[in-house]
Amino acid sequence: MKNRVKELRTIANITQQQLSDLVSVSSRTIISLEKGQYNPSIMLAYKIACVFNTTIEKLYCLKENLKNEEKNI
Known part of the structure; x- marks a missing residue:
């Protein structure tokens, strides 16, 4: 699923480890998400969206992912 985690993390100038600490997961989880x-x-x-002060829908490009899914059906 397409997401904006890396983009927003880069803009916020935080490392994968810092993000993982903020949301209580391993850095490997953040790498896999990105x-x-x-x-x-x-x-x-939700936790990641809160860190970046955005919504889950925007963080995970849900409208775009839905359109792509519908094309594949």
Whole structure:
């Protein structure tokens, strides 16, 4: 699933380790999220969205991902 985690983390000038500490997960989880290899729980998505002062919908490009999913059906 496409997301903006890396983009927002870079803008905020924080490391993967710092983000992982803020949301209480491993840095490996953040790496996997940024690569689109892992879909987080709703609670983790919420925590990350709060760190970047955005919504889950915007963080995870939900409208764009929905359109892409519908194209594949």
